Amino acid sequence: MKNGVDFLDFLYDDLSIKILTSLEDPSDLVRFSAVSRFWRHFVITNGLCKHLCLRMFPQLSRVNHVNELGGIAKGNAEAGSSNFVEWEALEREHRVYAFLARGCLSFDVRECILEAIIASSTDNYPEESIDNTLEPRDRVGRRASYWSSKGQSNPAVPETLTYKLVADLCVITEINVRPFLAYFQYGYPIYSAKSVRFRMGHVKSSMDNLVDESCQDSGNHKFVWTYTSQEFPMAQENRLQNFKLPEPILCIGGILQIELLGRVQRQEMDGLFYICVSHVQVVGRPLSPAFGIRILEPSKKFVLEASPVSTLQMRVRDLEKIVNLLRGNVVDVEHGFGWDIDDEESDEEDVDII
CATH class of the missing domain: 2.60.120.260 (Galactose-binding domain-like)
Structure with missing residues (x-):
């Protein structure tokens, strides 16, 4: 720890994946990916959030691909390259499956x-x-x-x-x-x-x-x-x-x-x-309106469609602010949602290793 040692450097990838796929709470997996750039890259590259969702719900094996409705592509100097397109697709899958795993456990019954x-x-x-x-x-x-x-x-x-x-x-x-x-x-x-x-x-x-x-x-x-x-x-x-x-x-x-x-x-x-x-x-x-599906005929596979996570979080936070104001409470609810996947990127700027 004092020397900035990352234990993932000392483990084979297969062993690291086996350890991380044993996690059952999607929040733990997202927190793990927020520790550093390297850890986040490891989680996304190996599709661990998707693996967690498939373990929770085998019915998702029919997903052909995921789509973020209204999503805005991030600019990048390497935009258009095959590596960039592939990484962007992996990031999109990570965001959608991480949000889906959490929603399946936390949305109202x-x-x-x-x-x-x-x-x-x-x-x-x-x-x-x-x-x-x-x-x-x-x-x-x-x-x-x-x-x-x-x-x-x-x-x-x-x-x-x-x-x-x-x-x-x-x-x-x-x-x-x-x-x-x-x-x-x-x-x-x-x-x-x-x-x-x-x-x-x-x-x-x-x-x-x-x-x-x-x-x-x-x-x-x-x-x-x-x-x-x-x-x-x-x-x-x-x-x-x-x-x-x-x-x-x-x-x-x-x-x-x-x-x-x-x-x-x-x-x-x-x-x-x-x-x-x-x-x-x-x-x-x-899970609506956060998620929807589009059936692909005749394969019977489907596209998993998700509303932008940030947009949904903004709506929740705005409602929380209004409720607290009506109650006469002055509460900082900017981080009250507890599931801001975009926060990973801000966290990783400060923490690269353990």
Whole structure:
């Protein structure tokens, strides 16, 4: 330390990479890259922030390239050279993936469903449509609020409910489903499924109309699924049942489908099996407007698009200033965001070695 020794000089690159890829908090990796020019160059050249994101979310393996919307290219005497272009691309990837990793852990957790798209079948449309599953109450006024499938003599026939999320990129942590208790039928039967499974993905770009006017369509031919969960057992109970995913999943494309597998309740009136759902809730972290995607057909890869980090930080800081002024507080919030990647460049001017 006293002699200005950099321990990276004494390690092979493979060992340094192995040490740094063991970091789980993206903040640690960015702090590391802010220590010196050499350390920052090492992190960027080896794509360590991208590696961290891929470890967190394997779904990102379909990223073709990243793009900063509204980004301004930095001037350089070597502009136009292949080395400069390659380094600029590596820097861009570093900024975008570092910001993405942080956003996936720190953006607000909230309800993520924007609208219901389609159900595989509906018994009485629109009275029993999928739209009713967005209402947390099972009664609205004097009317029951629920979705009902068509009846089937075969209890193995599955059903699907498909929803559009609030953003093209959402980190989903849990999904809650409440089966419907038919309080107006004898015995108060509960029309749950035996089990559920979840799919996430995006719309095929060639499809403009998501909703089939007949409302009797799974819509699977209109979507590309990038993730399919394990199968979770469902209880035949009238409560909001929690299905926590084993790990947070990055939904790429903003489409989520619930597969309802197996039927347990036969309706006394006609002897057929039904599945009825009162309410569906999806919990996660929307990454919009910070991030978006652009699907590349026919490869099914996509471009990861990010708003300029500095612009987003300026908006956050301005809001913080306004809130503090309204509260009568005089607080320096210039560094309150805690994630200024551009600060790396100012830090590295003063610290080149440890």
